[in-house]
Amino acid sequence: MKRVVFNYEKFSNEDLNFIQNQIGNYKxxxxxxxxxxxxxxxxxxxNGGENNEVLEFYGDAVLQLVVSKLLxxxxxxxxxxxxxxxxxxxxxxxxxxxxxxxxxxxxxxxxSKRTLSQRIDDMGLEPFLLLGKGDEKxxxxxxxxxxxxxxxxxxGAVALDSNWNLDKLQRVVEVMxxxxxxxxxxxxDYIELxxxxxxxxxxxxxxxLFDQDYVVGDWPTGFIPEDKSSPLHxxxxxxxxxxxxxxxFSARGRSLxxxxxxxxxxxxxxxxxxxEINFTIRDEIGNPNEQQAIGQLETLARLGYFAIPKYxxxxxxxxxxxxxxxxxxxxxxxxxxxxxxxxxxxxxxxxAAFKMLNYLLENYDEEE
Numbered sequence: 001m002k003r004v005v006f007n008y009e010k011f012s013n014e015d016l017n018f019i020q021n022q023i024g025n026y027k028x029x030x031x032x033x034x035x036x037x038x039x040x041x042x043x044x045x046x047n048g049g050e051n052n053e054v055l056e057f058y059g060d061a062v063l064q065l066v067v068s069k070l071l072x073x074x075x076x077x078x079x080x081x082x083x084x085x086x087x088x089x090x091x092x093x094x095x096x097x098x099x100x101x102x103x104x105x106x107x108x109x110x111x112s113k114r115t116l117s118q119r120i121d122d123m124g125l126e127p128f129l130l131l132g133k134g135d136e137k138x139x140x141x142x143x144x145x146x147x148x149x150x151x152x153x154x155x156g157a158v159a160l161d162s163n164w165n166l167d168k169l170q171r172v173v174e175v176m177x178x179x180x181x182x183x184x185x186x187x188x189d190y191i192e193l194x195x196x197x198x199x200x201x202x203x204x205x206x207x208x209l210f211d212q213d214y215v216v217g218d219w220p221t222g223f224i225p226e227d228k229s230s231p232l233h234x235x236x237x238x239x240x241x242x243x244x245x246x247x248x249f250s251a252r253g254r255s256l257x258x259x260x261x262x263x264x265x266x267x268x269x270x271x272x273x274x275x276e277i278n279f280t281i282r283d284e285i286g287n288p289n290e291q292q293a294i295g296q297l298e299t300l301a302r303l304g305y306f307a308i309p310k311y312x313x314x315x316x317x318x319x320x321x322x323x324x325x326x327x328x329x330x331x332x333x334x335x336x337x338x339x340x341x342x343x344x345x346x347x348x349x350x351x352a353a354f355k356m357l358n359y360l361l362e363n364y365d366e367e368e
Contacts, residue, residue, distance in 0.1 A: 011035055015128060018207060022123040024175035024256065025210045026158055026168065033161050035130075037153040040146070042132025052153035055160075059152030062159050066166075066173040067110050071103055072096075074183055109182055116151040117144035119176060122195060124205035125150065151176065171256065175210060180257035190264035194242070197268075197277060200284065202243025206264075210256055211237040238263045281305055282361055293354035297329075300360070307332040309356065311349055327352040334360070 019034065020026055028034050037052050044051040076096040096103070109115065120126050129141045129150060140146050155172065162168045181191065198206045238259035239250045249267040253259035271277040282288070284303055285296045294309075301308045312328040327348035329338045336359060340351030 011038075011128065019125060019128065021207060021209045022125065022175075023154060023158070024172045026162075026172050028157070028161050030161055033157040034154070037157040038125075038128050038150065039130045040132065040135060042135040043130040046132045052149065052156075055153040055156030056149050057152075057156065058159050059155035059157075062155040062169050063111050063152060063173065063177075064107075066170050067107050067177070067179070069170065070174070070179055071106055075103070075106075106183065110177060110179055113144050113148045115177075115182065117147035119178065120147040120151055122178075122191075122205060123176065125154075171210075174256045175208075175260075178257055178260065180255075180261070190268045191261060193277075194240075194264040194267050197271065198242045198245075202245070204243050206243075207241040208260060208263075209239040209241075210259070211239070235259075240264070240267060242267065288354075288357050288361060290350055290354040293350055293357045297331075297353050297357055297360075301331075306334065309353065311352065313345060313348070315345075329353050329356040331356065 016028075016031055016034065020028065033055075036050050037055050039049065039051045041051040041053060072094075075098050076094055078092050078094055098106070126141050126147055129146070131141060135141070154176070155169070158172050159169060178191070194206055198204065235252045235254060236256050236259045237250060237252050238256070239248060240260075240263045241248050247270075249263050249270070251259055251262035251266050253262050268277065281300055284305075285299055288296060297309050300306065310330045310332075312330065314326045314328075316324045316326070318324055322343060324341060324343060325345040325348040326339055326341045327345070329340075329349075329352035334356070336356075338352050338355035338359065340348050340355060342348040342351060
């Protein structure tokens, strides 16, 4: 069979491998389906070919089914039932810890537009979208609804490519959605911390590779069980790469989500022990300079170091009647204020901001 080379526009074979790894190491037999999942209608109208709208329809159905299946396993079980004078576990009535309304609330949280959009960002998939010129100009790839559509379209592509294989679909949904973070009410876990560190350090998201499942058990030599539901332990292995960091990390778990959480915890603990996890404000902005000082101060503020800077202006005139502007830079949590003068209001603001920035780079720890 001739090997398919995946080299359309933004996609390369490297991009294809990255995307497949991020969604659970699912290998597409027909990679054109994956490209279609990333193709918006605006692109296909300008360039021909198919778009991802029908794939969204199928992906939405996959998401509803698999999430319902995950909820049934998480919050319910079968009762014991006596049949033919034998107590059989897992054969009786289904018992749920939550009622229909509560389960509906869980499912809504898992499949909400915001959740799906955030997960696309977490996996670093939004930059691969193929958009028409108008959509690119309007930057619609940043909209939650567009990223929600992408999430569902990827699931639709996997459904068609796998011929609706439920095991493969569940694996992909578990990796893409990471339901444990919502169901366990633990959004600020090691996954989020490691993601933030990698983005700040290398400007990219962590790359995950989920290896094939394998079984750990003590079956007698040469024994082939007739009952495939017998209690064996299925382990999953997750490897993680953090940008250009010198080491990779790996861990195992009884679910894909557990393996991912464990590898992130392992990485976080290693980075902490080696004093690499913390950032200074200088790390956040790179090269401080006067021309970008206003924006650099705002960046630090939006990262939570302090409140958004405020500026006050006073206009005077020189002996020839030309305006002289004095700008004062103020930050609520900082004891000092900084003034600068210029014939330009904008330049005086830049100078005052740069003075404040230089002060913070040298003294922020003391101010804290």
